[in-house]
Amino acid sequence: MTYHSHLDTSVKADFSQALLASLAPGGGLWMPDSLPFYTSEQTAKLGALPFWACAAELAQHSIDEAFDETALKSLCEDAYNFPIPMKTLQGAELDTAMTEVADEYILELFHGPTLAFKDFAARFMGRSASELMKSKGQTRTILVATSGDTGGAVGDAFLDQDGIRVVILYPEGGVSKVQQQQLCTIGKHNSNVQAVSLQGTFDDCQQLVKDAFADKGLSEKHNLMSANSINVGRVIPQSFYYFWTSLQIKAAHPGVPIVYSIPSGNLGNLTGGIIAKKMGAPIDRFVVGNNTNDPFVDYLKDGEYRPRPSVPTLSNAMDIGRPNNFPRILDLLDKDFEKVSELCWGASFSDEETERHLRRIYNKTGYIMCPHTAVGHLAMEAFSKDVERDFIKVTVATAHPAKFADSVERIIDTKIDLPDPLAKAMKQEKRVTSLAPTLDALSDYLG
Incomplete structure (x- = not known):
């Protein structure tokens, strides 16, 4: 497969070139030609x-x-x-041999090493990039912005890889306590993974990564590579789990439409789902759940895209006012608003609504959601009221609730046991540097 820049289809690359370059010349996003x-x-x-x-x-x-x-x-x-279970709210797992099947599932994508769905893309990308760099004898500095989970997944995927330095930028005060502890304790004191607390929002982190790549001198000096979803090596693997899980559901529910609800921020997860559908995955529609940072949901209402500064919310990984992958979705769907709005349905929710829903589901079923998953499930419930037909509901659970223990425990008034990886991280000493959100500050830090 060859790839082109979404800004100029005449600019081409193969997968290896697109993966290591991260962005196309001129700042374009790499897209598959077919x-x-x-x-x-x-x-x-x-x-x-x-x-x-x-x-x-x-x-x-x-x-x-x-x-x-x-x-x-x-x-x-x-x-x-690691497993990819699809569970009912009562805890039963999808089984194609079951005589009685449910019509609603939670797709738990948080059973990888860092307990977030980002492990799927980061581990594929990390292994692919490492193989390429070994064969080329190159070294790289991977610069990644994170709103919580991407940095941990990328850091874990590239930990102790020879010739690779990972610099993780996260917004100061913009991630959960558990997420911060995980980000700042990857590896040992001389680890190749370094955490940087940026004095700004996630949008500032994301923009700084783009600015660093746009600065030719800085980019070439450090041989920069991005592990954010601007890199096509992050987006392509996210199609895999939509493709495979939709086939498992189809086998259990032949002939019934399948709808996925995706809690969304940067829209990389949705992009992966659309790629899977275009490849033949039996997916009928996508429901998009936003928090109050909802430029994509607004776009679905009237076709006008209005990016804006992000605001902090309970579901912090979705606090993105300028989603990077919006141009990819337009590219995949021929820049046709009708095609986008026919495939995607969206709704946004406040923190108050999210808390109320998370608490209600726990009290009713015992199932504990992270705030992002609660937003996705709220969107699915809203969509269900808006349609008059039967379909299989699949809500994408993006992170283990323990990663947001400080919020979730308060909401459900119940202690959450930390899985072993998080329990170990909470006992370690944090290693982090605080920086102003400027290119000069980042350049000085990189050396």
């Missing part, structure tokens, strides 16, 4: 595979000759060594 389409017979075969094997098959169409089939299978089997 996507494969799988027939019903082909998808049935892919659905019968374990997830990692299905991912390897799908990835074959996205990469280039730098990765042979054996290496790709090994990469995916190593990257995806």
Whole structure:
């Protein structure tokens, strides 16, 4: 597969070039020139595979000759060594052999090493980039902005990789206590992963990454590479779990439409879902849940895109007023508002509504959601009231609720046990540097 810049289709790259360059010349986002389409017979075969094997098959169409089939299978089997359960709110898991099946599921994407859905993309990207850099004998500085979970996933994926330095920028006061502790304790004191607390918002972090790449001298001096979702190597792997899980649901619910609800900020997760649908995944529609940072939901109402400064909320990973992947969604759907609005339905919710819903679901079922998942589930409930037909509801759960223990425990008035990785992180000493949100400050820090 070849890729083009969304700003200039004549600017081309293969996967390796697009992955390592992060952005196209002029700041464009890399987009696939075309996507494969799988027939019903082909998808049935892919659905019968374990997830990692299905991912390897799908990835074959996205990469280039730098990765042979054996290496790709090994990469995916190593990257995806954790489960992807789809559960009911009562705790039952999807099983195609069940005699009684539910019509609603929570797709738990937080069972990877950093307990967030970002592990899927970061682990594939990390292993791909490491293989390429070894073969080329290169070194890289990976500059990544995070609103909470991306930095942890990227840091874990690239930890102790030779020739790689990871610099994580996060907004000061803009992540949960658990997230901050996780970000600031990756590796040992001489770790190749470094945390930087930026005196600003996530949008400031994201803009600073873009500015660093736009500064040719700085970018070349440090051989910069992005691990944010501006990098196509982050977006492509996010299509894998939509493709595979939708096939599992189809097998249990033949002939019934499938709708995914995605709590959204930078829109990378939604982009991955749209890619999967365009490749033949049996997905009918996408529901988009925003917090009060809702430029995409506003766009779905009237076709006008109005980015804005972000404001802090309970669901902090979605506090993004200028979503990077909005141009990708337009590119995938031919810049046609009708196509976007027919495929995507959106709603936004306040912190008060999110808290009330999280508490209600816990009191009613015992299921504990993180704030982001609660926003996605709220959106699904709102969508369900807006349509008059049966369909399978799948809410994407993006992070383990323990990552937001300080908020969730207060809301449900119940102590949450920390999984081992988080419990260990909470006992370690933080290593972090505070910086002003300027290119000069970042340049001085990078050295």
